[in-house]
Amino acid sequence: MTSYDLPKWDVVVIGGGHNGLTAAAVLARSGRKVLVLEAAGETGGAARTQEFFPGFRVSSLAHVLNRLHPDVVKTLELEKHGLSFTRSDFIPAVALARDGRSLTLHGAYGETLSGASPAEQAAWRDLRAQLLRYAGVLKPFLTRRPPALDGLSLAGGAALGGAALALKRLGREDMRDFLRVLLMNVADLLDEQLQDDRLKGLLAFDAVLGSHLGPRSPTSLLGLLYRLCGEAGGEPGGQVLPKGGMGAVAAAIRAAAEAAGAEIRTGAAVKRIVVDKGRTTGVTLESGEELRAATIVSAVNPAATFLDLVGAREIDTGIVRKVKNIRMKGDAAKLHLALDRAPEFSGVDAAGHRGRLVIASSPDDVERAFNPAKYGEFSPEPVMEITLPSLSDPSLAPDGACVLSAVVQYAPYELKEGWEAGREKFLAAVMARLEAYAPGIGALVRHAELLTPADIEARWRMPGGHWHHGELQADQMLVSRPISGWSGYDTPVPGLFLAGAGSHPGGGVSGVPGLNAARRIIAMKA
Incomplete structure (x- = not known):
């Protein structure tokens, strides 16, 4: 088969996470012939809902929705595809205390505060x-x-x-x-x-x-x-636990993309972005299949895009150096517990158990947990955000059972002793911390899944295991994301565009990188 006989698309999107699907939907709505290639067996990326133990399903990485931009909802008409939220869906944020004197932010990130003095509320x-x-x-x-x-x-x-x-x-x-x-x-x-201190620790x-x-x-x-x-x-600051988990959000965006005419292929890992005479001409899959397209949108990690898929030989050495210096070593782990029944956190009412439960008793508590991470170690008293999504959505667990999902800080990507040796020790520290706030929780555990940054890297092809695809710090934001000089979704390789969390404005399930990248392509081709 000659290059002229290869399947031809207007746009190939690499990565079927929510940003890749958003870009595909917008581009397909503009009349372009769009193909999405996802390496995994299903779309959604880090916003998938997956079974981690028979009968128990959980939002695999991201588990609280608080960034989905209204422009994405409106442009893709996501309400037509089953996705809508109201104020009644907002979840509270609870600052846990060992003595049961919890403090709660209600509404859209603390429109009201309970459990604190009148002076503190003011x-x-x-x-x-x-x-x-x-x-x-x-x-x-x-x-x-x-x-x-x-x-x-x-x-x-x-x-x-x-x-x-x-x-x-x-x-x-x-x-x-x-x-x-x-x-x-x-x-x-x-x-x-x-x-x-409870309120300050939560913030x-x-x-x-x-x-x-x-x-x-x-x-x-x-x-x-x-x-x-x-x-x-x-509502600014509003936070929800979507019914069906975060996978329901990705599913609605996928439905919008398919309704617009985009084709989506799973189990299709890209091996190389083909560059001929200085510009993109298509992609080669790991299976050996070649696909032609003048425009390539990469919704995967920027470093993986430039260094692995394009190759350093196609890029200026100064840019390669900048890409290699993007800080993206993850510092958060994800814990999933399959429980016999719902745990009881001290001093938390039924509504609070359906919200975000945060173990961080003061800013100093968070700082002490961070200190060992500077030296490749983890704290014996980690801080964490906990949700019990099956309380609001019983479809996520068997009758009477419960799912616990927690994001745990700090779990250094480069653990000094290595995660093979450190995994069980870290899990024991996390469970001891949970036991102090929910006595008896350890006896309820049927199964525990702990995803370290190394696991996140392997499962979602995220170099460094960083869920934002790069630190969200002042020198890696705005005009410096992913690197200075190339922050507007286009890249040094003509025809190649970035649309993932490593692009402006960063991570979280917002859809903004995908939306903006698609709009950029449309504007350039107009």
Whole structure:
């Protein structure tokens, strides 16, 4: 078969995660012939719902939805495909305490606070309003293609102007304070305005979740602002546990892509992106099959895209060096427990058990858990976010049984003793921590699955096991994501575009990288 006889597509999308499916849906709706290639046996990427023990299903990696952008919902008409959320679906966030004196944020990230003193509730109302105002300044940057600072376009100039206007609207005092705190560590800001360690611990945990940072690390406040830029059901800070798990979100996006005419193939791993005379011409699969397409969209890790699929020989050495220096060593593990029945966390009511349960008693508690990770070790007292999704969705577990899903900080990718030796020790530390807050939980365990960053790397082809495909820190955001000079979804290889979590604005189930990459391609071809 000659190259002229090979199957021809307008666009080939590599990776059937939610971003790849979003890009495919938008491009197919524009009239292009689109093929999605997913290496695994099913689409969804890290937002799949999978059985981890007979009868027990769980959101495999991401387990709380708080970033799905309304533009994605509207553009793909996801409500027509069974995905919609209202305020009644928002889950609370519970700061657990060993003595049972838990504290709870209700509504869209703490519209009301219970379990704290009246003075602390008032202080939190003021701080929450302030944080949402500041997040509002950053949000335009995090939802659009980052402006190209060399040769600023009209749209890029408008985005910068809009952000400047939002900053001006803060007023003089808020504007000064925004500039003061933007790169501040989250612990110092919380100490300035709050007194209750339980509340401060919860907020500090949320600021560093998924990152190699502690609450006292410079710029750690950015993580909390990034979270508050997200939304669910149209409400900033809203968080939900989707019925059917996170796989239901990916399934709705897939349905939108297929309805638009995109073809999706699973079990189709790409071995190489073919570059001829300096531009993309197609892909070669691991099976040996070749597919032609002038436009390739990679929704997988940027380093894997450039170094493995394209190859360093096709890329300038300076760019190769930048790509190799992207920090993307994961620091979070995922725990799944199949339980005989629902556990009882001390001091938590029925509604709280259906929300996010956070073990992080203070910012110092989080910082102490982080300290060993700097040296390739894990803390004997890890901090974590826990959900019990089967309480709200009984289809995820057998009758009377329960699923526990937890994201555990900190689990260094390069564990000094190696994960083969350290896995059982880390699991024992996590279970001991759970036992202190839910006495008797250990006796309920039928099966435990612990996914370390090394496991995450292998299962989802994420180099470094980092679920954001790269640290979300100031030097790896905005115009520097994934690397400086190439932050707008197009790449140094003509015809190749990036659309995954390693692109702007970053990770989380938002769909924004996929949406923006598709819009960029459409605009360039118009």
